Amino acid sequence: MAERNVIIIGGGLVGSLAACYFAKRGWKVDLYEKRQDVRQPEHSCLVEHRSINLAISERGFSALRRLDPLLEARVRELAIPMRGRMIHSLDGRQTSQAYDVFGKHINSVGRNALIKILLDAASSYSRVTLHFSHELVDADFDSRRVTLRNAETNHQFDANADLIVGADGAYSRVRQRMMTKVMMNYSQTYIEHGYCEFSMGPTNGEFAMSPNHLHIWPRGSFMLIALPNPDKTFTCTLFMPWRQFDLIKTSAEAVEFFRAKFPDALGLMGEESMCAEYARNPKGSLVYVKCSPHTYKNRAVILGDAAHAMVPFYGQGMNCGFEDVERLDEIMLNALQASGIESTETTQLTDEQLLSALDEYSATRAADTDAIVDLALDNYVEMRARVVSYSYLLRKQLEGLLHRLFPTVVIPLYTMVSFTSIPYAAVIRQWDRQTLWLHRSIYAATATVVLGTGLVSAQLLGMRMPTLSEI
Numbered sequence: 001m002a003e004r005n006v007i008i009i010g011g012g013l014v015g016s017l018a019a020c021y022f023a024k025r026g027w028k029v030d031l032y033e034k035r036q037d038v039r040q041p042e043h044s045c046l047v048e049h050r051s052i053n054l055a056i057s058e059r060g061f062s063a064l065r066r067l068d069p070l071l072e073a074r075v076r077e078l079a080i081p082m083r084g085r086m087i088h089s090l091d092g093r094q095t096s097q098a099y100d101v102f103g104k105h106i107n108s109v110g111r112n113a114l115i116k117i118l119l120d121a122a123s124s125y126s127r128v129t130l131h132f133s134h135e136l137v138d139a140d141f142d143s144r145r146v147t148l149r150n151a152e153t154n155h156q157f158d159a160n161a162d163l164i165v166g167a168d169g170a171y172s173r174v175r176q177r178m179m180t181k182v183m184m185n186y187s188q189t190y191i192e193h194g195y196c197e198f199s200m201g202p203t204n205g206e207f208a209m210s211p212n213h214l215h216i217w218p219r220g221s222f223m224l225i226a227l228p229n230p231d232k233t234f235t236c237t238l239f240m241p242w243r244q245f246d247l248i249k250t251s252a253e254a255v256e257f258f259r260a261k262f263p264d265a266l267g268l269m270g271e272e273s274m275c276a277e278y279a280r281n282p283k284g285s286l287v288y289v290k291c292s293p294h295t296y297k298n299r300a301v302i303l304g305d306a307a308h309a310m311v312p313f314y315g316q317g318m319n320c321g322f323e324d325v326e327r328l329d330e331i332m333l334n335a336l337q338a339s340g341i342e343s344t345e346t347t348q349l350t351d352e353q354l355l356s357a358l359d360e361y362s363a364t365r366a367a368d369t370d371a372i373v374d375l376a377l378d379n380y381v382e383m384r385a386r387v388v389s390y391s392y393l394l395r396k397q398l399e400g401l402l403h404r405l406f407p408t409v410v411i412p413l414y415t416m417v418s419f420t421s422i423p424y425a426a427v428i429r430q431w432d433r434q435t436l437w438l439h440r441s442i443y444a445a446t447a448t449v450v451l452g453t454g455l456v457s458a459q460l461l462g463m464r465m466p467t468l469s470e471i
């Protein structure tokens with residue numbers, strides 16, 4: 001069979017991982033990224049307008065492991081374990097909430113460091129060519145053609161591929177072009193909150209706070225969080241309604257706000273540094289996108305944020321994008337095995353087999369990505385408000401206990417999302433079932449206590465109890 005080629009648009013986290021997977025499965029890969037190569041020292045700040053660090057958890061690691069266990073090990077080496085949330089009260093009290101009763105944890109990893117590892121991994125395949133400073137201008141899937149522009153020379157040219165992969169982020173042009181071809185259900189929603197990042201330096205050469213926690217200052221309608229970096233700094237992110245950002249214009253107003261709401265964090269950041277960063281650092285918007293299908297015939301597929309941008313509150317955007325790549329690979333490999341071909345090179349799939357593999361991917365994946373988009377949104381309320389409510393803490397304790405006793409029967413929501421690969425849509429179904437049983441058990445327990453108390457009181461008062469037949 002003639003060599004098959006894939007064009008990947010977008011050399012972010014998901015596109016670079018997809019490049020590795022396709023190359024491993026025998027495809028000739030051309031990846032086009034509109035920015036310059038972040039591995040060049042002079043461009044190393046190019047991705048820093050997003051979060052500086054990210055939480056990576058089981059789904060992300062699983063995709064790295066399937067590609068190459070050594071790659072997973074390299075990322076783990078850079079990652080700082082975060083074993084729980086550290087809740088900072090207004091009075092400076094800190095309360096640790098473990099993520100998992102068996103000690104499982106999420107991990108903080110630098111965005112730049114991770115992308116560099118993935119681009120290096122992609123470059124190590126002779127079948128991969130990385131083209132930086134190349135922007136997708138247009139795509140004609142029926143003629144398997146994309147139009148690209150070299151940003152350095154302004155030269156515009158066409159390139160052809162058997163398959164076109166859109167990993168070009170939340171504002172994906174590949175997705176836009178796909179929408180003109182398929183009846184795509186699509187929604188894009190901005191939430192009313194934005195974010196701004198701050199840095200917190202070391203204290204006496206050491207981390208200023210526990211490095212093994214994700215720190216949260218929950219304040220109801222807004223919150224500050226902090227994730228550790230290997231250089232003993234923290235990256236803090238303030239998530240807040242835009243109207244509140246609009247009220248803080250001067251340094252004096254910023255200091256007044258931080259003093260009132262995050263006095264301990266302000267002490268560790270330093271007023272001068274906080275003010276400089278508040279004035280200088282961009283305020284980012286938060287958008288989520290749902291769409292379906294994710295594919296067009298056997299010609300194109302969108303992965304990562306291009307298919308399902310989400311708000312960052314479950315730390316799952318990248319993890320989910322990595323899982324997309326893993327799922328697609330699994331489905332293509334299964335299709336190969338089902339056809340009896342003894343090879344791991346998915347280039348061997350016929351056009352029909354590739355079509356049914358992509359159809360299966362889109363049909364199953366969209367439900368899962370919609371589910372995590374919803375869960376991510378809901379987790380914002382949990383982080384900024386629910387984490388300090390008694391009912392939340394009680395349920396967490398109860399579920400933790402039940403999970404310890406019946407680890408496969410009762411699984412807390414956070415554990416299912418972050419420490420398993422249970423499909424996201426199934427996570428929501430299981431969570432709903434658990435909630436129902438938990439409520440029923442609480443009602444049953446309450447009824448038993450009330451009835452029991454009634455019976456004991458009646459006996460003590462010498463009242464005759466009705467027999468069963470009388471009831």
Ligand code: FAD
Binds near residue numbers: 013014136170304
């Ligand atoms: P992107 O990272 O957006 O990459 C897309 C690439 O495509 C870019 O490099 C872009 O330059 C390129 N591109 C775009 N258009 C074109 C074009 N026309 N031609 C060529 N190239 C193009 N996720 C987690 O899992 N854990 C976290 O803790 C986490 N924290 C986050 C915190 C914040 C504040 C934010 C905003 C997001 C966070 N995320 C997190 C989400 C995560 O950043 C994204 O899900 C992830 O970056 C998606 O990767 P991607 O490759 O799909 O898209």
